[in-house]
Each structure stands twice: as structure tokens, then as C-alpha cells.
Amino acid sequence: MTEIAAGARDPYTAVSEGITRIPLHYPDPRAWWICFGCALLLLLAFFVSAGVLLWYGVGMWGNNIPVNWGLAIANYIWFLGIGHAGTLISAMLLLLHAHWRNALNRFAEAMTLFAVVCAGLYPILHLGRPWLFYWMAPYPNPMTIWPQFKSPLTWDFFAVLTYLIVSILFWYIGLVPDLAAVRDRAKKRRQQVFYGLAALGWRGSAWHWARWRQSYRLTAALAVPLVVSVHSEVSLLFAAGPIPGWASTVFPPYFVLGAAFSGFAVVSMIAVVLRHALGLGALVSVRHLDLLGKLLLATGLMTAYGYWAEIFEVLYSGEKQELGTLMDRLVGAYSWSYWGAVIANFVPLQLLWFHRARTQPLILFLVALSVTVGMWFERYMLLVTSLYRDWLVSSWGEYHPSFWEWTLFAGMLGVFFVPFLLFVRFLPVISSFEVKEALFEEKRRA
Numbered sequence: 001m002t003e004i005a006a007g008a009r010d011p012y013t014a015v016s017e018g019i020t021r022i023p024l025h026y027p028d029p030r031a032w033w034i035c036f037g038c039a040l041l042l043l044l045a046f047f048v049s050a051g052v053l054l055w056y057g058v059g060m061w062g063n064n065i066p067v068n069w070g071l072a073i074a075n076y077i078w079f080l081g082i083g084h085a086g087t088l089i090s091a092m093l094l095l096l097h098a099h100w101r102n103a104l105n106r107f108a109e110a111m112t113l114f115a116v117v118c119a120g121l122y123p124i125l126h127l128g129r130p131w132l133f134y135w136m137a138p139y140p141n142p143m144t145i146w147p148q149f150k151s152p153l154t155w156d157f158f159a160v161l162t163y164l165i166v167s168i169l170f171w172y173i174g175l176v177p178d179l180a181a182v183r184d185r186a187k188k189r190r191q192q193v194f195y196g197l198a199a200l201g202w203r204g205s206a207w208h209w210a211r212w213r214q215s216y217r218l219t220a221a222l223a224v225p226l227v228v229s230v231h232s233e234v235s236l237l238f239a240a241g242p243i244p245g246w247a248s249t250v251f252p253p254y255f256v257l258g259a260a261f262s263g264f265a266v267v268s269m270i271a272v273v274l275r276h277a278l279g280l281g282a283l284v285s286v287r288h289l290d291l292l293g294k295l296l297l298a299t300g301l302m303t304a305y306g307y308w309a310e311i312f313e314v315l316y317s318g319e320k321q322e323l324g325t326l327m328d329r330l331v332g333a334y335s336w337s338y339w340g341a342v343i344a345n346f347v348p349l350q351l352l353w354f355h356r357a358r359t360q361p362l363i364l365f366l367v368a369l370s371v372t373v374g375m376w377f378e379r380y381m382l383l384v385t386s387l388y389r390d391w392l393v394s395s396w397g398e399y400h401p402s403f404w405e406w407t408l409f410a411g412m413l414g415v416f417f418v419p420f421l422l423f424v425r426f427l428p429v430i431s432s433f434e435v436k437e438a439l440f441e442e443k444r445r446a
Helices: 004-009 011-022 030-058 070-080 082-097 099-103 103-125 128-136 151-183 190-198 206-239 251-277 286-317 320-331 337-348 346-354 361-387 403-426 432-445
Strands: none
Touching: 011 103, 011 151, 011 403, 011 432, 070 082, 070 206, 070 251, 070 361, 070 403, 082 099, 082 103, 082 151, 082 206, 082 251, 082 403, 099 103, 099 432, 103 128, 103 151, 103 251, 128 151, 151 190, 151 206, 151 432, 190 286, 190 403, 206 251, 206 337, 251 286, 251 361, 286 337, 286 346, 320 337, 320 361, 337 346, 337 361, 346 361
């Protein structure tokens, strides 16, 4: 932000024009169309695989007994975890008055929104009769059928739906002033109508700003506890079951920190890509990359502590079945997933101890990519290694994801990237008014 102040006669105008020019005059439309075309192909894979699933049923997946949870639920947890960093960066840092969040919060919130949508689709498809998913809602009906509140599916329904609604409200409320700024600078009639309707008649009056700040901070206050509660609920889906490797009290904080870890990794990758593709080096500065690297390192070390705590708990208890599950993770049939998680999550991460590595966009991107892959390995490992060897030897059976499970996973990436690319193309990716507010605070302190 200081770079803008130094390089422009009126830094506030420079910030507004620099951000609003992106939706009005996109800098590189050809590259965007190439990325959007690839995302549409992935989205097509989603519709094809979901259609095949609805036609043939969940039996087309590789799920079996005892592994009746497979790639779908692992991906559900992975996508839901990715969405947590957006809320942490936006809501928590807003309440703490951390102005450096202003260059990152908008696209982090969008990432949260679309990741939660992807996560929410998995349990619905996993139901077998997804068109009846609304039965999990407690609505008045003539059959007097109510949800089974002891069921994890009902927990998922309320957790994900609440998180999605609050994420949409928080993202859209923060977007309104910038939509009005784009509306005021738009030259084409269709742009004026679109951004004008989306801005909800915003005129920037004192009354508008007062009501906006009240609603924005209230929604942030609602979003912060959801970060902890939603992924704690997901961890309790595991910890509540009598399954070796799951019945652990460390799971709630372990899952929350792991979710923040993977989420910060995805935010770091998006920040590096958008900074380069849209020429936002003055707004998403080296300082922001350095702070993202520090957050990634901190949450990674906390997640590593969860790994050690889980191993210590098993060794200290001495329970035979738990020890067997631990050894199976270390040297068993799915040890590749455990060691893949350990290596991908924590070996490249050690580069972030050094300031030079944190401020190099390519290094930060590669470390974040490694963490994203490593956290997927971890989710897969937690599920399969605890399930594929049941209490009875007669129930043992390995799990191998089917072709259609992988196709659905690839298609779900399309569900994420298509709306995200539309967001990048047609909406302000950075909160201009909050950046200008931070500039004013810097000038006043100087």
C-alpha cells in the first residue's frame, strides 16, 4: 500500500481505478478464456459423473464393507477445510483491526464460499437418493417425520448450511461498496444495470456506512465461532464412533488447525497467481506474501504437533487395536498415504523459516501446493486406514477408488474453478475501500 502512495499523486484514486478496471477492462482476456474453458471441461466431467451416479447408484463407487466411507467423504473434509482460511483472514482479522487483511480478504472469502459449496455437494451425492436431502431439515410435514438428531448426516446438514449462509452474507455485504464504485465507473449500459442492481442502491451516505459497518461486523462475529464449530463437528463424526484411530480427544483442535493449514495454503496459491495475472503487485505486496508464509508455517507446526500428539496418545494407552492401526499407517498397505502426508506437509514447509523463501512467489506457491496435496493425503489416510481392517478379521477388505470417483473429484474442481473465475472476471477481487481506509490510517500515523 505504501508503494501506491509513493507512485501516485492521489493514492485513493489510484486504488479505486486499479481495482475497478479489472471487471470493466480485464487485462488479459485470452488467458482468462483458456482457464475458463479448462474449468468448463472439468465441470462437464462433474455433470457426467454425477449423472452416472444417479443412474447406477452409489454401488458404482469402490465403497465396500467395511470401507463404506471413501473418496467422497475424504474430499468433503478436504474442501470444507480449504474454506476455513477465508473466514479466518476476513472475519477474525477484521475484528482484530488487522489492516493487512484488506488486500486478501475478498478472494479468500470467495474461495471459502465455493469450497463450501463443493463440500456440501458430496454428502448429498453420497446419500444414494440425493433428491431427498431435504428430509434432514426439521420442517413441518404431514407424515410427522423428523430428522434423527443423533445422525452425523443431520450434523453435517446444519453445520454446512449455516456456514454457507454466513459465508454468503459476509462476502456479499463486504462487496456492496465496491459494486457501487464499479457501477459509477461503468460506461456500458448493461454494466451499469448489472452493478447497479447488485449494489442495492448504495450511495455512500453516512447512514449507509453506519448500517453497513454494523451488519459487516455482526456477520464477522457470527462467522468466527463457525470456524471452530464446523470442523470440530466434522471431527466428532470420527471421534464418536468406536473405530481404532478415530476415538481421540485431540481430533477437534487437530482438525481445526489442519483446516486452517490447508486453507492458508490455497489462499497463498491464489494470491500468487492473481498478483501475477492481474498486475496487483502494489496491492498484494511482498509483505502480504511474507505474512501468508508465516501463517502457513505457524499452522503447519501446530498441525505437526497434532501428528505427534496422536502417536503419543496411542503409545501411552497401549491399547492393542490402536497400536495395530498405528503400525498399519506406518508400514501397512496404505502407508503411502501417511508418509505422503508427512513429507508433503512438513518437508517443503521448512523453507518458510527463511524470509527470502517466504517472499519469493514461486517458492511460496510450490510450498503451498505441496501442503494442499499433503492435506488431501491426510484426509484419505485418516479414513481408509481406520476402516479397512474392522474388529473382525472376516470383515477386512481393501478399498480402491473407482474411475467414477476420481472423475467426480476432477469435476468437483470444475465446480470450484468455474464460479471463482467468473468472480475474478466480473467482480472486484480486492476491497478497494478497505485498502483506502488502511492508507488513511498509515498516513495519519505517519
